[in-house]
Amino acid sequence: MTKKPFEGVKIVQLCWAGVGIYTLNYLSHYGATTIRVETATRPDPVRLFAPFAPTNKEGEPVGLERSAFFSITHTAPELGICLNFKQPEAIEIFKKLVVWADVVGEGFPTGVMDKLGLDYEGLKKVNPEIIMFRTCGYGHTGPMADQPGFGSILTAVTMMDTITGWPDRPPVPPSTYYTDQLSPMYGSLAIMAALDYKRRTGKGQYIDHAQIEAGLNYITPLILDYQANGRELALKGNKCDYAAPHGVYRCQGDDRWVAIAVMTDEEWQSFIKAIGSPEWAKKPEYATTSGRITNSDEIDRLVEEWTVNYPPEQVQEILQKAGVGAGLVANAKDLDEDPQLNHYSFYRELDHPYMGKLRYYHPDPVKLSAAEADIQRPVLLGEHTDHICTEILGMSQEEVDGLREKGVFD
């Protein structure tokens, strides 16, 4: 059988929350063997995030396996081991895993690993060729190195909370903890480049991934515009500087909307035809982009007079058929039912021992012609502790049982 892209790559990860997981998923989905180290004595806070999946076993406590956030982010095959670092033997087992691994990934605020002697210098002593990937909000040096980095705050500091809004009101969040899903791609590239480099040179490295810095790499034009022209981004609602009509229009139904963007004069002609060539649309000043931009408020009103008669799906179909950009403003249900996402099997149904069957496990937003993503339900806390100790680290079952007694695997 053909090998998977990262077959043979070994990863140990102790990532909490989202960014580290999203980063490593790309490798674990495509063949890397990934061991997740956790402890029940201080669980990943995401395992405790509400909402929790319902259970049909009456009175069953919520526990650590039913968080929606956790299961949604952990879609890759992982082997789980519990190690309580308060026990010196746990640190020793961890070091054995470091010797085994190509990559160690962690996502604590700076200081946590360092205090355990498990910073890059510490790991290098046991495995000189190790690649250590560390991600945190603000990077691992500087006055904010040890600050916790929540996506809700990082979205603000990376300017992403100032790009959505109306000219006459304060900006709104772009919805979601945006940078949590923007910064992982850079982290993933860094690890893959490091693995490629290691394959060719034998050298490992330390990767310091600051989510604020990765996030800012998406907004470079705004930084340049400010320096070159002294200008901050002006909020435009749904309008566009170089196209009209361009907006979100009300449709038939309760809170149903469609986005329409007519980008060229040719598209405008197609648009008119598609909506039945109404008289108003034939005004000569509407034939050019600049004329439509000048009159965009009026045009928006007239476009909406047409869209309110149709459900958004139908507007999308009519206009796209005519070669004009239009799309349903999708809510959670629309996404679930979206024919395009489902064509790509983007929603995978999997069974979970605590949550039952759910169909929201996603692969990555990439599709390869010669490799399939391997999607699995989230690993349970310490699910493979024995297997990892005996099969991977070569310990005897007696030794494992003894250490368990001592609380090493709590």
Added chain:
Amino acid sequence: MLSCYRVLDLTDDKAFICGRALSDFGAEVIKIEKPGGDPARLKGPFYRDEVDPEKNLTWFAFNSNKKGITLDIATPQGKELFLKLVATADVVIESYAVGYLDSIGLGYDDLSKINPGIVLTSISGFGQDGPYRNYKDPDIVVRALGGLIYTAGYEDRPPLGVSYEHTHYLGAMNGAVGTMIALAHRVHTGKGQHVEGITQQALDIVCSAEIEGPYAFFGEIPTRHGRARAAVTLKDGSTYYNPLLWSCKDGFIALNLLLNPTAARNNRSMMQYIKKDGIDIGSFENWEWESKNWENMSREEADKLMEVLGEFFMNHTKDELLELATENRFQLGPCNNAEDVLKYPQLKERDFWKDIEHPELGASLKYPGGAVVTTQGYIGVKHRAPLIGEHNDEIYKGLGLSSGEIQELKEKRII
């Protein structure tokens, strides 16, 4: 780290960032433009607002580090030259309308015949296959179908797209990661493959935890609530939206207000700062923060808490609040604009901003530095984006063309 790889970049402004990210890690990325320059060079903003294809700031931002050549791949001679380049390359990235490259005989199968190791990365709004494959995918449309517009905006107005168009960068960055996955695969198989980076799917991942989760579990459909994000439930069972974004003296800040035992110490100490401002904190003085959560709060108490916080923030600037947050580990951060990030202390301390010379402008501009810092050399922006056809001589001579032949191609407007 990736200097052994050559990437041919055929993308438009949706996906310039893909090749740029690979170049940050050292790959040799050759941006291929139409003779006369890429049409995206004429979209603003421009340096000093001078409309000039050599002064386009988006071009600067996402084509820095790249080499630039001109080539009309749709002409027979241009196509032949392009295939010669493909023979020397590891990766081709593109973001044309779906099917365009196939239609001019430069699809994956055509490239693979010339170079079986080639990785072709296609970036698109919806994917190369499926019912939407031929859909037009402007920013606001793909963002709408990706689920990120419905939940953004005020309740009394339409949902909102973004005023800074960047939505396709999410698909493009996934294209960069997919490219690396394919290069890793090639080590095992000796063969390249066709990779897709898909923006709609990238947006769906963004939605997955907060927007899809409530639907998957409870059939709930999250909607838009202005500056608030997640809803909480109060003692009387009613839903309450506490703001994520707040106004302060000179702008806005984000506050991640947690009411749980872990946050009790922080909440208590924030109340003391508020009191120092002379604001009446009323019953919050002796509040049992350890046992307080939204579920045991009355609406009156919740409103009072919002009022006290709101008044406090209006007394202070973003800078003051950032300092306070850093000292106390409060979950609070300024909603930075460009001016703010350029002077953000943490970024200065980490020497993040890089001065990049633009000799033609007689100026240097600060660019965001690398997205990561590594012990195997600098990652990130190194030099300015190419001028139109700047590296024609270097690249075409590398293919064995003479100066005379290059001149002839120029005259025929092939390069």
